[in-house]
Amino acid sequence: MPVKNFDSDAQSCVHAKHERRKDARPGELLAAALELFVEKGFAATRVEEVAKLAGVSKGTLFIYFASKEELFKAVVRENISGRFEEWNAEFENFQGSSADMLRYCLTAWWEHIGSTKASGITKLMMSEARNFPELATFYEHEVIQPGHALIGRVLQRGVDRGEFRAIDMKYGVYIVLAPMLFLAMWKHSLGACCDAGAQLVPEDYIALQAETILNGLSIRQTPPPLSQKNTAS
Amino acid sequence: MPVKNFDSDAQSCVHAKHERRKDARPGELLAAALELFVEKGFAATRVEEVAKLAGVSKGTLFIYFASKEELFKAVVRENISGRFEEWNAEFENFQGSSADMLRYCLTAWWEHIGSTKASGITKLMMSEARNFPELATFYEHEVIQPGHALIGRVLQRGVDRGEFRAIDMKYGVYIVLAPMLFLAMWKHSLGACCDAGAQLVPEDYIALQAETILNGLSIRQTPPPLSQKNTAS
Amino acid sequence: MPVKNFDSDAQSCVHAKHERRKDARPGELLAAALELFVEKGFAATRVEEVAKLAGVSKGTLFIYFASKEELFKAVVRENISGRFEEWNAEFENFQGSSADMLRYCLTAWWEHIGSTKASGITKLMMSEARNFPELATFYEHEVIQPGHALIGRVLQRGVDRGEFRAIDMKYGVYIVLAPMLFLAMWKHSLGACCDAGAQLVPEDYIALQAETILNGLSIRQTPPPLSQKNTAS
Amino acid sequence: MPVKNFDSDAQSCVHAKHERRKDARPGELLAAALELFVEKGFAATRVEEVAKLAGVSKGTLFIYFASKEELFKAVVRENISGRFEEWNAEFENFQGSSADMLRYCLTAWWEHIGSTKASGITKLMMSEARNFPELATFYEHEVIQPGHALIGRVLQRGVDRGEFRAIDMKYGVYIVLAPMLFLAMWKHSLGACCDAGAQLVPEDYIALQAETILNGLSIRQTPPPLSQKNTAS
DNA sequence: CATGAATGAGCTTTCATTCAT
DNA sequence: GATGAATGAAAGCTCATTCAT
Structure with missing residues (x-):
């Protein structure tokens, strides 16, 4: 960083x-x-x-x-210097399943952003965005939009290749982003000063999220039955 | 509220x-x-x-x-007055699949917390926890621990009933919590002042998260192949 | 004041x-x-x-x-609140010679401005005008222009009535203003902190200035001979 | 300079x-x-x-x-280096009427002081004298006293030669000094930043002041009648 | 000598807190 | 109780002055 x-x-x-x-x-x-x-x-x-x-x-x-x-x-x-160019290049060159690609994304994110001071920017923006609208706009253009675009491409690749189920990408990107961004914020807030947070091992957190997300995105043989309100007696 | x-x-x-x-x-x-x-x-x-x-x-x-x-x-x-007693009671009385229970959790959370001003507390704690350690501890005892416990019970019920796959509950609860808490924070920060955020419809966000999480927690007929680094050529 | x-x-x-x-x-x-x-x-x-x-x-x-x-x-x-309206009214109603009118101007000025704190504004503006262009413009409109106009009318009255000799009014007003404004400034600067200034009695200063100015404005029977450079003794 | x-x-x-x-x-x-x-x-x-x-x-x-x-x-x-020795010498050697001498004084002052940066010292002393008492004293000894003395001698010469009327020299010097010093200050303050000042031509200002002062100092054939308050014309 | 990065006392301005009314 | 005028500690920022280079 x-x-x-x-x-x-x-x-x-x-x-x-x-x-x-x-x-x-x-x-x-x-x-x-x-x-x-x-x-x-x-x-x-x-x-x-x-x-x-x-x-x-x-x-x-x-x-x-x-x-x-x-x-x-x-x-x-x-702390926002364009890393996306590099990442987009990685995306182009990636050889492997989309599951692996997604796993790699999460791991690499932790390695290069999440575990470094740069992850503090996420918390900072969340805390101060409304006091600095100009910066919020800057952040949206420099980070949020490219980030959404990149994750969107990764997921779309999986869908296109028949590896992931089809989803509305507008919300789909948050399946990946939300757990990561929450981790970044948690780490710099409650995670830094309360017991519950102290015990969380980011790598394990990410590993479980990754497998669950991948499972969640997978195409099931038998979809779960649509639920009716309080169906079973 | x-x-x-x-x-x-x-x-x-x-x-x-x-x-x-x-x-x-x-x-x-x-x-x-x-x-x-x-x-x-x-x-x-x-x-x-x-x-x-x-x-x-x-x-x-x-x-x-x-x-x-x-x-x-x-x-x-x-704003964090114990609603957990009531919720725990609801848990005890709930009749239905664990998938439905989880869906209900997410929907109810949005209805009673996420969409109300109470969700601001999440953002507040994230932003100020380190300046108010006493409050952080209080919040941990009053919200985080009961919250984790409740979500943990919901997930464990699913596992016990053979509806969800077995997971390490310490991290498992974040599968549910992270997307919701991220939504709460987003709503009160960048979501309140940037274009990308303005277009997000919480109900749709939650719906997709719910189905993906449930799918992710489901027991698959054929598990996805364990990935080796950059497997396929 | x-x-x-x-x-x-x-x-x-x-x-x-x-x-x-x-x-x-x-x-x-x-x-x-x-x-x-x-x-x-x-x-x-x-x-x-x-x-x-x-x-x-x-x-x-x-x-x-x-x-x-x-x-x-x-x-x-x-400290500049329009006193000019009042003064212009006095001008209109004044009954007497223009010499008396001018004497009255100088005396009244000393009584109501020169001897009061308001005279400090003159020094203040002289010292700070260039640092506060906006105020300088304000002062010009509120004080300088009305002041010049009033003195100009007084002098013009004298000229029109054959009491004063004809002069270019653009510079003529300074015959009256310069000695008064100098006094105001002097009083608040060197006059307030050096021996030479301490001994100056404003009333006497003004009296002499008044008579000299009036004499200077008077129409002489025999004008002073035009001087040639270094005329022989 | x-x-x-x-x-x-x-x-x-x-x-x-x-x-x-x-x-x-x-x-x-x-x-x-x-x-x-x-x-x-x-x-x-x-x-x-x-x-x-x-x-x-x-x-x-x-x-x-x-x-x-x-x-x-x-x-x-x-900037106030003793020019008075030179000027006093000029006084001794001057051949001509006292009117001419006075005119020469004013012209020379403008040429060597008024129009040069040295005139800024006058404004500077007026503005800062009270913050620099030591300098004020210095200035009084080096400039004010010699200046008053020189002007006093010029006027006294005129009186002694029957060219000027008798006046109290303590205040008489200001008849000459006040218009000049006002000009110097005006030039560096409001005159430098407001319209009214911009139009003032120093040479013309001085010319009118000179003639008015000389007229004012002259011995009149028929002195102006002593005024009674609001005398009828 | 000349430089300009670094300093820190000092100033303007803010705002949580007090308290006479 | 409620008010809001008054306070003064504290914070942002400036700039005369120093000194290693």
Whole structure:
């Protein structure tokens, strides 16, 4: 994830009062801001805390970001750099069953997004979208639409190849997305501070979701009987 | 809605016009606070706005709630009042297939929680849990654990009756919960302010999730082949 | 002067912490702001000082004025309330020589403007006009133009009646205005802090200016010889 | 202009291109500072702007001036360098009528001070005198007292030679000074940003002031009758 | 010497909280 | 009880000043 580029070994050197590290600063600040914004929310995070976590003074932050709001926008943008081009290419080249493709999607998502700080953006957007409509629009174009499109293509491939049952794709994508996005949010909220969450192993969560989804998408020999309200006595 | 509990008997007192609904104040404040906290988050909501929305002055709010934090806690507590006793009773009395039971769960959840303001609590907890650990614990005991237990019983009933395949219940409950909780959060965040979200019809979303989950939990005649990494050429 | 309306006996009562004097506040704040802005300039005056001088807290100031800049604008506007209507009426009704009229102008100006806090506005505008173009335009319309017009009428009356010699009125008005405005500015700057200024008695200053101006405007029997450069002695 | 004194011999040093004019730096900084201080006032001028206008970095400014205040003081001191010795010499040598002498004073003042950046000092002192008492005292000794003395001598010469009427010199000097100093201030404040000011031609302004002052100082054949309040015409 | 990244005191502004009415 | 004027701690942001390079 982009943020990682910057953290590297910032801690390893002794900082003098006026050490110049101009090109490293923005990344360090963005990483610090991401962490705190995700943890405490935008409004409850003080710029001084961000600066402190990045190892600089309050004033320095404002050299690189004109305002707290600009910092927020930069955090979101920084962590959304188009990964979709790469993923779409992977989709084109994938050889294998659609079930495998879907499993790969989920695993890769966890590996590259879910388990990294980038997953914090999901929680951040959910928490702050309504306070930053401009960012919400940006996020919709940069993440939601490409994401839906990609998952839609994966599912459609399965349908086209007779591997998945036909579904309304508009809602179908959420079969895959909802469990993953919930995981991302859970991880950064209750999962980070309550017992129930502490015990959840993401890989196991994903494994069960994957098999259930695949089973759910499969074409059954005998469909389950349509239910009538409180049918059986 | 839980909040209503508070106002409910407010009508019964007959005073002069100007003093009417005096004991309804806390309920009105809680409703206003829920709405604004959900929309803007705790920190970004001003108590004056809450008071205004409730039709009282800022000072009045502090007569009923010692601080903004106490107001927040009251909002959460008030809106997760134990409905589980009732629901557990429904579970005991339910006559019908486990598939129907699960469908009923999802439908009832939407009707009583998802579509009401109470769903905002889910978003609130996700956004603020880490700032209110005490509340997170409370929420875990009052909502998460009973919720998991209830869903767990529903699924276990299906397994026990040979209707659902056996799964690790610790993760199994999320098969049902994740799509619903994601819907609740989405509705109050991006869904409330971006195009993609505007077009989502919750009932249709839930219907597809329900059938997919049931299909996913079903015992298949022929299980899908275990996948090897990039099996087919 | 408008400002005076407010100072009255503010000091005479004992202030409790939360005493309510809502309608008196703006005036007290404007008076305090005028004093400090004139003394130290806009930028060098801190809002907290203004509040303190007005006997309120920092926060209170912002209840009445949205920003420091709005406070500044209000100070200027407050002290410019149209006195010109009244003065123009006086002009119409004046019975007497134009010399007397001019003397009366200067005396009245000192009495109602020059000697009061309102004269500080002159210094304030001179110091800050270029930082507040919007206010400069406002001041031009509300003060400069009516002022020039009024003085112009007074002088023109004298010319028309054969009392004053004919002059280009565009520059003529400054014969009267310059000495008065200089006095106002001097009084609030060097005059307030240096020995030379301390000894200047405004009434005497004005008396001499008046007689010299009148003499200067008079129609001489024998005009002074046109000078050639460095005429022989 | 005084500032030039500083640069003057800067051309004589022959270095490499990049090092050229090294010793001109302070002069360039002072010129830049004068311009900005006059335009925006001391407090509202940022040292970075001054440095930029002088073509150097912020840090460089502090090599030459210990603080912003010191820079301000240097600007004032630099621009009021004693021209009075020269002017007093001119006074001694002047051959001609006192009227001519006075006309020459006004013309020369405009030429050497009024029309140059040095006139900005007048505005600067008026605006900031009370924030810099030390400078005010300095200014009083270096400018005000010599200036008053010089003008006083000119007027006294006229009186002594029977050319001007006798006046109290303490106030008499302002007959000459007030219109000129007002012009200087006007030019750098409202005159620089409002329509009324834009149309004022200084030479014409001075010409009319000169003739009116001379007329006003002249000994009249028939003095104007002492006015009684509202005397009938 | 010159630079400009970094600092942090200081200022404007906000807003939860108080309390006289 | 209800009000809303008043408070002041706290937060965002600025900018004179420093100093390693």
